[in-house]
Amino acid sequence: MTRIVRFADAEGTVRTGVEDASGAVRALKDTPRVADLLRLSADELRDALASTTGDARSDVLLLPPLDGLTEVWAAGVTYERSREGRVAESTEQSVYERVYDAERPELFFKSPAWRVLTDGEPIAVREDSELNVPEPELGLVLNSRAQTVGYVVANDVSSRSVEGENPLYLPQAKIYAGSTAVSSGIVPAWEVPDPSALEIALTVRRSGRVAYEATTSTAAFHRTPRDLVDHLFRCQEFPDGAVLFTGTGVVPGLGFTLREEDTVEIRIAHVGTLSNPVHPTSTARSLLTAALTAPLSRASYRAV
Template sequence: MRTEAGVVPFDGVDGIAGLLALRAGELRALVTETAGREPAGDVRLLAPVDGRMEVWAAGVTYRRSREARMEESSERSVYEKVYDAARPELFFKAVPWRVVTDGEPVTVRADSPLNVPEPELGLVVNRHAEIVGYTVVDDVSSRSIEGENPLYLPQAKVYAGSCAMAPGIRPVWEVADPLALEITMTVRRGTETAFAGAVSTSALHRGLDDLVRYLFLGQSYPDGAVLATGTGIVPEMDFTLRPGDVVEIAISEVGRLVTPVE
């Protein structure tokens, strides 16, 4: 557990996956019990995913996302239909060892001329399908590959350096209303601001519990999962990430993520 004084280890818990084996009430009791202990000293903070955890993401959960997907795609009706459908779009994003964190580089594909960061609220879900915390996720994506054909979605979304996550988890009981959080993103290019945008999670078209319910339909996550909830910040079609850019994402009450681009 990270505190103002440093990092405090949890007794009897080995890694994030061990925490997500606990029920929400058990996890809260453990965090409360550990507060105030002496820190363990200097450590390097990693992305809060390990073991058999998986990172998944939801798509087209904001109106702006629907508009952007329709603008870029050769199959516009696919995104229009999924926005209002009962079943959300969910896709696999990364395994733990592929996730980068604050200060580490995200990447753009060499075979894609149009690439964007996608700032998203991440739901940290335990093995019992309970939301126990929140984090910051950057779902870096190739707009040109996805736009060419929706069946290319895995190639547009899943590649080395395409998933970044803040090094902290904000416990769910410390956030009064997850649907009233401000998400901001700034892309810096040298001394200039190449792009800046903001959105509130109040614009989410899907309920958080409903997204988790669909994630757990048909399969289990024995070490828990992180589910990114989609983006409401999408640049216009004339913007693309470039090597050397720096992406800064912040979510109020949750955390901050800063990554260079390679």
């Protein structure tokens, strides 16, 4: 499996490259950003990925595969199970019942590129929320022309008690330091055989034991990804592309909440895995601030 990756070398220089099935990375010619690649058409991107330079390397630090003005957005209530979960937690149940069958989907901003975490880095639970859950999702990587050019494994970490108290609190439940994580590489769309039937598996480990696990499939979508993309691009531009989380079909019962020191692992067939420890938001804030000027600092947080 080939992946588009961002990486930092031993000197901290950030490059974009192509990772092969063995994990070896080759830099792309002309030092493009991922954002630059997402300005290309799907055909142009495929040609660009064939143009690498230098020796293959394995001694690099993989970074979140997003940069520039690329934005992360997310969709909600796109599976039957997610509707049931939102209705159960909410004091305004009819809101979720109505959006499930409405023509217009629920879409919300999730994160700018600089605030995205990747594999091994600490996701977070809000200190002012009693009920917090991971949300395993297929992430669509979209170019500036609204074409799906790749896929990532995504975790839309959410504070259910905050959102459940009042739907108007959705931004606080969804947007905070440590709430957005994606796998460390983008799998090109042409390498995923059937995105409409991908198994998605979630495992939460606590003190060496499985605290929660579940599976779903993109075959259970109530809305098509294409419909979500069309609504996202309907009245705005994404010059550096976007990543769209497509919603979750795995919603734990109200008796489960994430705890600090849990480990969350998400696996999506043909796309990859994403594993993150759970820490306070202060850890994620420190990581994200340090990484703005010192990308290699991310390595020390992955060892925590």
